[in-house]
Amino acid sequence: EPEVTQTPSHQVTQMGQEVILRCVPISNHLYFYWYRQILGQKVEFLVSFYNNEISEKSEIFDDQFSVERPDGSNFTLKIRSTKLEDSAMYFCASSEERGDSYNEQFFGPGTRLTVL
Amino acid sequence: KNQVEQSPQSLIILEGKNCTLQCNYTVSPFSNLRWYKQDTGRGPVSLTIMTFSENTKSNGRYTATLDADTKQSSLHITASQLSDSASYICVVSLFRDYKLSFGAGTTVTVRA
Numbered sequence: 001e002p003e004v005t006q007t008p009s010h011q012v013t014q015m016g017q018e019v020i021l022r023c024v025p026i027s028n029h030l031y032f033y034w035y036r037q038i039l040g041q042k043v044e045f046l047v048s049f050y051n052n053e054i055s056e057k058s059e060i061f062d063d064q065f066s067v068e069r070p071d072g073s074n075f076t077l078k079i080r081s082t083k084l085e086d087s088a089m090y091f092c093a094s095s096e097e098r099g100d101s102y103n104e105q106f107f108g109p110g111t112r113l114t115v116l
Numbered sequence: 117k118n119q120v121e122q123s124p125q126s127l128i129i130l131e132g133k134n135c136t137l138q139c140n141y142t143v144s145p146f147s148n149l150r151w152y153k154q155d156t157g158r159g160p161v162s163l164t165i166m167t168f169s170e171n172t173k174s175n176g177r178y179t180a181t182l183d184a185d186t187k188q189s190s191l192h193i194t195a196s197q198l199s200d201s202a203s204y205i206c207v208v209s210l211f212r213d214y215k216l217s218f219g220a221g222t223t224v225t226v227r228a
Binding site for chain 1: 150157158159160161162165205213215216217218219220221
């Protein structure tokens, strides 16, 4: 069964450093998402991506964040200058259709980002 | 503000017993409601998806109900198993929207 994969599973970085989180969505999916979950809190939407551009983003997704689909298979989230409060589990998701459709979003296993 | 509220926050049940989790939402305009299961340290996995016209949806021992008039949903777990220990998250989608709005989840612990 196809699945969303994410690398690395755990990333430790120093405050102020740049990190890139990588995701490989399911191959025939067209919509891609990043979510984050701070320890003990609920999952929060960051950004959605469709047709090689951002389709929607939350207030969390500020200028420090960027997304890219560099090669047609990978989908990346970059945090330019990490802060302590960026420590969280980051989930990538993909779907065949838009979120309001009767269509499942498949989530990856997540990358745990720890900022020291 | 669009909200998804779940109760209880956590519960403990004995293996073989049933339980029901609740979800209230104020999300509007509503498109669909999903229940996800999230094992510790893993990504959420979809259990059910319902639109406003659907009242109930089953997936094995999981049965979800939806009352779009009162904006309430429930997830019933029948004959619980140890593997049901997880967080169960109510997730709502808005019409013409890309993102999903998550509840805080109910942590279910099944004990032998």
